[in-house]
Amino acid sequence: MSLFRCPICSAPLTRGERTYTCPNGHSYDISKEGYVHLLPPNQMHSKTPGDDKAMVAARNRFLSAGYYQPLRTALEELALRYAPAPCAVVDSGCGEGYYTAGIAQALREAGRSPAVAGIDISKFALRWAAKRDRETEFAVGSAYRLPVPDGCAHLLVNCFSPLAAEEFHRVLKPGGVFLYVVPAPEHLWELKEVLYDTPYPNPDETIPYEGFQLLEVVPVETMLHIENPEDLQALFQMTPYCWKTPKAGVERLRALSQLEVRAGFRIHVFRRDMA
Known part of the structure; x- marks a missing residue:
């Protein structure tokens, strides 16, 4: 049974x-x-x-090189803590499916019989995601109009x-759990020091x-510990910094062959009310 619903008639x-x-x-068409x-x-802009x-x-x-494996492991552990058996999981903004696949695999290995759907607005991302995990459903869709039923x-x-x-409140069952990942204040700080003359920390706040x-x-x-320029450039290109970095900062980064940089994340765990 698919988790998806028709975007035209629901x-x-x-x-x-x-x-x-x-x-x-x-x-x-698939x-x-x-x-x-x-x-x-x-709905396409x-x-x-x-x-x-x-x-x-x-x-x-x-x-895929495993640099963010600690975050993936933490998400897998939280999924195992909060998801029942059987369960339905929706990843909104799943990208290339790296975290989606990890969560799905952890739940499968634990016998939770998950139905998993990953949704992203980028078809280029979903090409990787769908090849990464053949058992999970993936769809191009908007986070603001997820193509899944109410309370699923x-x-x-x-x-x-x-x-x-x-929209997330609509999609979750009463009592369902929402895992929201945001960057910590000093996430990628050393990279920002290379790119900008006066880097600033990310906001550290919990919004109700x-x-x-x-x-x-x-x-x-x-x-x-990034030890080759190709992975260093990949890190830069996958962040919003690549759109707004001054030319001097880009040149400083290109001159580096390696870099030690901290990665920090905050996983906010919310439970949907029962009403």
Whole structure:
């Protein structure tokens, strides 16, 4: 049974060999990589919304090298703590599926029989995601109009992606849990020192969201030992810094062959109210 619903009429979708179909006759082709496009044209603000091919490739290279494994491990542990058996999991802004695949695998190995859906607005990201994990469903869609039914998910994950609290409340079951990952104040500080003359820390705040109770904030801290310029450039290209760094900062980074840089994350764990 698919977690997806039709973006036109909201009816349940059934996955076939090559298409998803709904009872009202709407049909959506499954790409050769394995994802489906469920973002209607009137919700697309450009021809190819979301992260482009180069940014996606850089992030896939960096994440696949294991630099952010501590964050993935922490998310897996939280999923095992909060997800029942069986369970449904939605990853909003799943990107290349690195964290989605880790969570899905941990739940499968623990016998939780998860149904997992990853949703991202970038088709380039989903090409990697769908190849990374063939058992998980992936769809092009908007975080603000997730193509899944009301109250379908026991667990919702959001890593460095747009936060749509009202939509996440709709999608989660009463009592369901939302894992929200944000950068810690000094995340990638040493990289920022190379790029900018006066770097500034990220805000460290916990914002209450209507309809959710904050259960805990889990810090994840690690030092990255980046020992080749290719991975260093991949880190830079996968961040928003690549869009707004002065030319002098870019040149300073290109002159480096290695860098030790701290990575810090905060996982905010929210529970949806029962109402």
